[in-house]
Amino acid sequence: MDVLSGSVLTDDGIIDGYVCIENGIVTAVEEGSPPKPHLAHGLIIPPMVNSHTHCADAGLKIPKGKTIEELVAPPNGLKHVYLRGLDESSLEDNIKAYARTSRMNGIGAFIDFREGGEKGCRILRKAAPEATILGRPVSEEYDEREISAILDVADGIGISGISDMDHGYIEKAADMARERRKIFAIHASERVREDIDFILSLDPAFVVHMTEATDPDLLKCAESEVPVVVCARSNQYFGKVPPVKRMLDCGVDVAIGTDNAMLCGPDMRSEASAFGDALLAQGGSVDDIIGPLLKNGRKILYPHNRICISAGMTADLAVLPCSGGFSMKDILRNKDLVYRYEPKKEESK
Numbered sequence: 001m002d003v004l005s006g007s008v009l010t011d012d013g014i015i016d017g018y019v020c021i022e023n024g025i026v027t028a029v030e031e032g033s034p035p036k037p038h039l040a041h042g043l044i045i046p047p048m049v050n051s052h053t054h055c056a057d058a059g060l061k062i063p064k065g066k067t068i069e070e071l072v073a074p075p076n077g078l079k080h081v082y083l084r085g086l087d088e089s090s091l092e093d094n095i096k097a098y099a100r101t102s103r104m105n106g107i108g109a110f111i112d113f114r115e116g117g118e119k120g121c122r123i124l125r126k127a128a129p130e131a132t133i134l135g136r137p138v139s140e141e142y143d144e145r146e147i148s149a150i151l152d153v154a155d156g157i158g159i160s161g162i163s164d165m166d167h168g169y170i171e172k173a174a175d176m177a178r179e180r181r182k183i184f185a186i187h188a189s190e191r192v193r194e195d196i197d198f199i200l201s202l203d204p205a206f207v208v209h210m211t212e213a214t215d216p217d218l219l220k221c222a223e224s225e226v227p228v229v230v231c232a233r234s235n236q237y238f239g240k241v242p243p244v245k246r247m248l249d250c251g252v253d254v255a256i257g258t259d260n261a262m263l264c265g266p267d268m269r270s271e272a273s274a275f276g277d278a279l280l281a282q283g284g285s286v287d288d289i290i291g292p293l294l295k296n297g298r299k300i301l302y303p304h305n306r307i308c309i310s311a312g313m314t315a316d317l318a319v320l321p322c323s324g325g326f327s328m329k330d331i332l333r334n335k336d337l338v339y340r341y342e343p344k345k346e347e348s349k
Contacts, residue, residue: 003021003037004341011307016031021341026315042322043320048105049297053113053261055094055128056083057260057261068238074136091120103340107266110130112128134155142172151177156183157174157184163194170186185204196213196221206229230275231256231258231271233264237263244275253291253296269335322334
């Protein structure tokens with residue numbers, strides 16, 4: 001039997017205790033001191049989900065002071081020009097390096113808005129099997145064959161935003177994703193406030209950013225049960241602050257993503273720290289970070305599965321280091337490597 005000890009994320013909250021593992025399965029989650037020496041000590045969680053990434057631009061070094069339009073707006077933003085200039089091998093190398101760093105940081109999956117159409121999706125599928133791929137079409141006008149080809153490879157469609165594309169095009173892409181029972185997601189109200197009624201009519205699985213959203217916009221997201229993914233560090237680059245306290249007050253399920261790799265590495269603790277800075281400045285509590293960091297990304301990706309640790313689940317776990325008992329501030333401040341417990345291949349058969 002293997003044992004991990006410390007603070008454990010459970011359905012009843014975070015408890016001080018330990019997790020017992022046998023043959024790749026969690027057999028017990030108990031409070032108190034562990035019965036034998038432990039493999040690792042810290043905050044024991046399922047691997048984190050990075051809920052919004054653009055991983056392929058990891059090799060791009062960007063100058064300071066670029067606007068959103070100059071940097072990421074399709075088709076001629078600096079990022080898009082860079083990606084078009086990469087050969088397939090270099091693109092794959094960028095993604096593999098990003099995925100390695102993600103795993104080292106306790107991230108079990110990341111949801112990537114993958115540029116480059118079907119080809120881009122195929123490269124990501126090969127380079128990082130753990131990625132959830134939301135493909136972005138490259139055609140300027142709606143092409144049913146292109147969307148279908150993307151959906152043959154990807155887990156869904158990820159759209160830049162309603163300000164960047166024809167609304168009819170977006171509607172058709174969303175309809176096809178739903179028909180194929182795949183994910184549709186979209187950036188929303190990042191640079192300017194956008195029409196939330198139109199966005200929600202697309203039935204997105206989640207929206208990203210909402211930095212310019214009003215309270216009525218956020219209430220509509222909550223009522224529609226559409227989560228918002230916040231990327232505080234990339235927002236900071238563009239001089240924006242996500243209204244995270246208002247999101248939580250309005251009842252929105254908020255998750256965290258690290259956004260463009262050229263701006264921010266796949267480090268969820270650093271991302272949550274920036275999220276926390278914004279939250280505390282807006283009058284929130286540090287404990288309000290727990291859901292966005294540890295639970296809500298998993299709720300987006302695994303809506304019908306266990307979100308927290310319980311007996312009977314596969315023992316794919318991460319341990320975030322901390323110096324003593326559970327303290328979210330300590331978790332975010334501690335940058336030691338994450339311990340990862342993964343079942344041996346023969347155990348997981």
